[in-house]
Amino acid sequence: MVVSSPEPDVAPATTRPPVDVPRAEAAVREFLLAIGEDPEREGLLDTPKRVAKAAHELYAGLWQDPAEVLSATFPIEHEELVIVRDIPMYSTCEHHLLPFHGVAHIGYIPGEDGRVTGLSKLGRLVEVFARRPQVQEQITTQVADALVEHLGAQGVIVVVEAEHLCMSMRGVQKPGSRTITSAVRGQLRDPATRAEAMSLLLGGKR
Numbered sequence: 001m002v003v004s005s006p007e008p009d010v011a012p013a014t015t016r017p018p019v020d021v022p023r024a025e026a027a028v029r030e031f032l033l034a035i036g037e038d039p040e041r042e043g044l045l046d047t048p049k050r051v052a053k054a055a056h057e058l059y060a061g062l063w064q065d066p067a068e069v070l071s072a073t074f075p076i077e078h079e080e081l082v083i084v085r086d087i088p089m090y091s092t093c094e095h096h097l098l099p100f101h102g103v104a105h106i107g108y109i110p111g112e113d114g115r116v117t118g119l120s121k122l123g124r125l126v127e128v129f130a131r132r133p134q135v136q137e138q139i140t141t142q143v144a145d146a147l148v149e150h151l152g153a154q155g156v157i158v159v160v161e162a163e164h165l166c167m168s169m170r171g172v173q174k175p176g177s178r179t180i181t182s183a184v185r186g187q188l189r190d191p192a193t194r195a196e197a198m199s200l201l202l203g204g205k206r
């Protein structure tokens with residue numbers, strides 16, 4: 001078993017994602033007008049340009065392929081649990097386009113061929129699915145399914161813990177509340193294995 005707590009590993013934007021910049025800038029300008037702001041005032045002059053530029057990073061996952069992230073594997077014939085926990089995660093809720101952020105924990109049992117992926121690739125996989133307009137449940141299941149589909153994992157467990165700013169700074173206004181979601185696949189559905197993985201994954205937090 002391997003347990004690792006990684007440094008943040010944010011995928012560099014190697015290819016420029018196809019944000020339609022003029023369209024994004026025009027939309028931000030319109031939005032500023034809609035809320036009664038003056039897009040011509042000095043502080044806002046460059047805002048449409050900045051927001052469009054930020055979109056390249058915030059939504060980079062829309063143009064990334066999970067299969068590519070998981071394509072590099074190592075034949076070290078490890079057939080037991082590998083866990084990377086406390087992977088920092090920033091995403092955008094698709095309902096309000098506000099951030100939600102927290103950590104993801106991933107455990108997987110490699111495929112029968114014993115091939116494993118690089119530990120950082122688990123962090124990159126989270127990026128692929130988090131850097132999109134999203135809901136937390138979907139990130140969780142997409143990460144789990146990608147490990148089964150593209151890595152051939154025999155078992156997977158993914159837990160995501162996050163605070164949603166749409167619940168903190170507006171709406172119900174409950175700052176500090178955390179949402180926890182999990183997805184379990186294959187051999188880790190077995191109750192005993194799952195309980196062991198969960199306790200390692202959460203590192204004695206509960």
Ligand SMILES: Nc1nc2c(ncn2[C@@H]2O[C@H](COP(=O)(O)OP(=O)(O)OP(=O)(O)O)[C@@H](O)[C@H]2O)c(=O)[nH]1
Nearest residue numbers: 093094095096134135136137164166167170171172
């Ligand atoms: N299940 C789930 N719900 C989310 C997520 N992010 C935001 N939401 C919720 O999406 C719901 C949208 O509800 P609506 O009633 O359509 O929108 P709203 O009037 O802005 O809701 P309030 O936030 O309650 O004011 C809210 O309850 C949010 O808390 C997520 O990742 N997963």
Ligand SMILES: [Zn+2]
Nearest residue numbers: 093095096166
């Ligand atoms: Zn929201």
